[in-house]
Amino acid sequence: MTTIHRTATEADEPALRVLWAEVFGPAPVAALWALGEKRHARTLVTTEDGRLVAALHYQPRPVRTAPAGAPARVACLGGVATLPQARGKGHVRRMLDLAVARMTEDDCAWSLLFTGTPRVYEGAGWTTYEAPAWEGPLTAPPRAPGGVRAATAADLPDLARLRTAYDTARPLTTVRTPADWHHRVPAWYPEATTTTLLTTDATGYLTFRAHTTPGTATVEELALADPADTPTLTRLLTAAAHEARLTGHHHARTHLPTTLTPSLPALLTTPHPTPRHTGMTRPLTATPAEIGATVGARGAAHWYGDSF
Incomplete structure (x- = not known):
């Protein structure tokens, strides 16, 4: 058998789509890959x-670092x-070795993945x-709190403004571009499984995914115009609990900063810590200490x- 590890070409695209569909199912891996700059040069394949x-594959993206949020090319x-x-x-090991060399040549400071x-x-x-x-059982608010509604496409400018302001100095967050907001x-x-709640005065929003496991909703992100605005935070969390209960959920998990x-x-009702160990980093030109300060920073997300 002849085995070759090499850079992808345009001719590989049909086979890549088939591979990713078989391994990842409906996840939008191929669709997002197709939007990436220099996607073939940044993709490695193995043929038998x-x-x-x-x-x-990899894509360089601007990720904010500790202590003050300066973006690094990751x-x-x-x-x-x-x-x-x-x-x-x-x-995979052989392709990873090739990818490390390619990432370094591409002026990336470090690498990030989730697995x-x-x-x-x-x-x-x-x-x-x-x-x-x-994670834990959802609270059961008797009614929805006032001043919160489901966000629509027309609210994108407010969502983007809140996200940027909330993350300006937040380590590990990605600097979102307009293309990210419209595609990624x-x-x-997706609307079928995700709800974004926005305060009517546009001072905060929260996004949760339903059906991540039966009966469980997952709060994936949140942003506040004022990080110290506890009343708005409480209102959004209460609204999320109420909305999730209405759609048949009784349990929730959160992936929010400490x-x-x-x-x-x-x-x-009884929050239980369930820390995740799915994120991984690798130094390229940055030091392990610099990366550790970013991923371990209080408030990192x-x-x-x-x-x-």
Whole structure:
């Protein structure tokens, strides 16, 4: 068998779509990849006797760093997939080694990825970091709080303004572009399974996904015009609990910064910490200490809508 690890070409696109559909199902991996700059040069594939059996890609994205939110050029790695019959042969490891060299040449400071199988990446230099998460039974507000409504497409300018202001100095957040708001965010937050609640005075918003598991809703992001505005935060969390209850949910989890933990009783009756270990980083030109300061900063967050 002839095995080749190489850069993708335009001719590989049909096979890439088939691979990603088989491995990731309905996740919008191929659709978002198709929008990436220099996507072929930043994609590595493995072929066996001419058949594409594995792939990965990266895109440099501006990610804010500690302590003050200065953006770094970060290689966001995704689309890592191997056909079942080609697994266990070291294809991903070889592509990762090639990707590290390519990312470094591309002037990326470090790499970021999210995975449920960290051991695949540890041997290539990536390390896991802990991110806060909480879960528990939803509260049962007797009525919806006033001053909150479901956001619509017409609210995009307010959502973008709030997101930018809330994240200006927040480590690990991505600097969202207009293209992200029009393509990436809707891809990860489809209307069929996602609700975004906006205060009527546009001082804050919250996004939660339904049906992440049966009966469970997941609060994925939140933004406030004033980070110290606890009443607005409480109102949004209460509204989320009420809305989730109406749609048949009784349990929720949150992927929010630790700075918001004191307000969680507005959403969860008994918040239980369930930290995540799915994020991984790898130094390229940055130091491990610099990366650690960013991912471990109080208030650090990577919003699901910025996935890759």
